[in-house]
Amino acid sequence: MKLNRFNPGSIRVRGGGSSGGGFPGGGGGKIGCGTIVVAAVAYFAFGADPMQTIGAIGEMQNGAPSQQTAGPEGTEVCETGPYALEACNALGSLNETWQPLFSEANIAFQQPVLTLFSGGTRSACGAASSAMGPFYCPADQGIYIDTSFYDTMERRLGAGGDFARYYVMAHEYGHHIQNLTGMANQIRSVQSQRPARANELQVRMELQADCYAGVWAGLNRNLIEPGDMEEGMTAAAAIGDDTLQRSSGQRVSPESFTHGTSAQRMEWLQRGLQTGDEDQCDTFADLQG
Secondary structure, eight states, X not given: OOOOSOOOOEEEEEOOSSOOOOOOOOSSSSOOXXXXXXXXXXXXXXXXXXXXXXXXXHHHHTTXXXXXXXXXXXXXXXXXXXXXXXXXXXXXXXXXXXXXXXHXXXXXXXXXXXXXXXXXXXXXXXEEEGGGOSXXXXXXXXXXXXXXXXXXXXXXXXXXXXXXXXXXXXXXXXXXXXXXXTHHHXXXXXXXXXXXGHHHHHHHHHHHHHHHHHHHHHTTGGGOOTTHXXXXXXXXXXXXXXXHHHHTTOOOOGGGOSSOOHHHHHHHHHHHHHHOOGGGGOTTTTOOO
């Protein structure tokens, strides 16, 4: 995508203390809005159990209480650091795309803060390492991306290209949308009341985020370049729960899915891309009981 003219809002770059490298539902309103599966990073780079890593990511995004405090504010850096300028432009485009939709729906909008880090960082949801990859913290409305994850996507998962990276950020931005609209809190409440369906509900949240990532791109179709669609589909396929489980030598276990299969993730991303309409992202429409 040709993203080179957007005001990014707030972005900060942090270094990490550990080693490491150096991409937007249903409900009553117009907007209802999902983490990118990053267990592949833990498996391919560190030999960790992907499903354990998925659990850790879920805790971060659910805003579990933590004794950690957020790290010091960084400065806006859009010209230095790996992927910084690209990330600034993507964040600016996401803000410019979603803010008018909130205005139309008469919902208060707050831009998220994007933090690029290397190796490790702290958020209001706790400490994070590169093994966790990208995540959203509702407690400080922050999107956190370890830039080494992008390198892993390309080298280990075969999911390179700028649009694959935009997909990562746009997906995490979807979690911010859910936080602002109250969708995330509603789903967490139902999950606590019906724990047997917690994974199913989480999958639907994540697939909705994939669809919203596609909506963002669909609403900026004039910026799409040849090959972008293919990059996005490749990334979505590489991080499906079934694909990750097979890659780690595990049996495919649908009951433990948290993000959906490769086919599901590609389907919902493509729906958003093709329609550019957030109303088409209701992943809860067929929910029974």
